[in-house]
Amino acid sequence: MLRVLVLSTLFPDASRPRFGSFVERQTLALAERADTELSVIAPRGLPPWPLRTLPRYRALATLPEREEWKSLQVxxxxxxxxxMTGGRFHATALIETLTPMIEEVRSDFPxxxxxxxxxxxxGVAAVELGRRLGVPVSIKARGSDVHHWGRLPRTGAQVRAAGRAADGMLAVSEAMREDxxxxxxxxERIEAIITGxxxxxxxxxxxxxxxxxLGVHGPLVLSVGALIPLKGHDIVxxxxxxxxxxxxCIAGEGPERQHLTDLIAKLGLQDRVRLLGNIPHAELSAWLAAADAMALASERxxxxxxxxxxxxxxxxxxIPEVGGARQVVREAVAGRLVARTPEAFAAGIAEIxxxxxxxxxxxxxxxxxTWAANAERLHAYFAHLVSGHGNGLVSAN
Structure with missing residues (x-):
């Protein structure tokens, strides 16, 4: 039996049901295997009092410290x-919080x-905890954790050091592995495993x-992603x-909503553009099936x-040629890879x-x-790290 402790600051909760849903889905798929058991630590980053009383933190601060979430112990x-510290103390604070509880978790779940x-x-915290406990550590790179945090002066050194010290690393695409x-x-310690x-x-x-x-008539383009500059909704x-x-129609929520609302008005598109907000996966599937094309102009x-x-x-x-785009759009039937400009997106959409x-x-x-295929590859990867730990298979230097 393989026992995996998942550590993720990206994980859904009652106040944010879709936050890190991709981590949740991966974890559930792995937990469905008869040869695997999992528990999850999903830390919550909270500011000092009284900032915790602000609306954006209030619900997060009142979450239970331990619960069963969709059959998972979390x-x-x-x-x-x-x-306003640029994240420089995040890992240190996380280690301080997890250190006194990790032994208790391990006594219940070895x-x-x-x-x-x-x-x-x-990942930075996991490396230190793994060193103290004598267990192997895997770190998964998903995008901004490497492209953003890995390049900032205040946090980049921590990210790079964690990568050199981890027993193994995962990348969501070959392009991410190269980055x-x-x-x-x-x-040699990085394996690219595409999500399910x-x-x-x-x-x-x-x-x-x-x-x-859905009350839509004529050609429909859907864009799916948080309303942040990174996603490039203004380009679409x-x-x-x-x-x-x-x-x-744009499915997502975030701080760019007002900017996009103003842009819609400026372009006179009130009758042709809808901001759908965050919608459940069940509803999202209906919108995706209704769309003639899904366009997302992500910077990375x-x-x-x-x-x-x-x-x-x-x-x-x-989509632009970023990350694993070429692994997904391998042929014209899957869509178009275009430059990150309004003109290029218009041309790509028009072709479809x-x-x-x-x-x-x-x-x-x-x-x-499939998620089952993803879980099978993850299980083999984790089992390899466990069997090689302490046997000279993996070097931490």
Whole structure:
């Protein structure tokens, strides 16, 4: 039996049901295996009192410190998140919080390995905890944890040191693996394992019927992602503004909502653009199946779940060549890789609308990316690290 302790600051809770849903889904798939047991530590970063009473922290501060979440045993310790420090103390604060509780967790659940699901601060803390406990550590790189935290002056050295010290690392794409190597992390300890997609939830539907149910008429473009500059929703907005009759719906929430609302008004798109906010996965699957194309102009990504979910729904994607984009869009039927400009996005979307691929053919491009296949590869990877720990198989230098 393989016992895995998952450490992730990205994990859903009652106040943020979709926060880190990709980590949750991966963990649930691995837990479904008869040869694997898991527990989860999902730390909450909270500021000093009285900032915890602010609306953005209030619900997070009142979460239980331990609960059963969708059949998983989840610990939710709070660590000190000091505002306006650029994250430099996040890992230290997380280690201080986890140190007194980790032995108690291990007495109830004698885990074989710590799997950190984000490089910072999770991975930095995991390396130190693993060293103290004498257990192997894996760190997964997903995107901004390496591209952002790994390059900031205040945190980059911590990220790079954790990568050199970890027993093994995971990357969500081959491109991410190359980026990690470029930062000085040992390539022989990095394995690229593409995430899974729920092929039961995200399925093609009759597109005309799906649109009618959602009150949409004519060509529909969907963009899925948090309303932050990184996702480039303004680029897709400007692209659609040059395409008469095309409707754009954006699923996501975030600090850019007002900016996007103002841009919609400035471009006179109030009747063709909708900001849907955060919507449940069950509803998202309906929107993806209704869309003629999913367009997301991210500045950087590891390998976005939204890409795979769109393709599983039979909907081609229009995306920049970032992260694992080339591993996903391997042929024209899956969509277009375009420059990150409104003109290039408009051209890519127009090509798809002019000659739409069959939804079944689009879906076939992601048929190998099941959660069961993902879990099988993860199990083999973790088991390899456990069996090699202390036997000279993996060097921490």
């Amino acid at each position: 610990y939710r310790p709070a660590f000190l998140n000091l505002p 885990f074989d390995i710590i799997a950190a699901e984000f490089f910072f601060p999770d 990690m190597i470029a930062l000085g992390m040992p390539g 997609v729920d092929l039961d939830r995200f399925v093609p539907r009759d597109r005309a019927d799906a649109k009618a149910r 907005l400007q692209a659609v503004s040059s395409m008469p009759g095309v409707m754009l 990504e590891g390998l976005a779940n939204a890409w795979l979910e769109a393709l599983a729904s039979g909907t081609p994607v229009v 609308l002019a000659d739409p691929p069959a939804p079944g053919a689009v879906r076939a491009t992601v048929a190998p990316f």
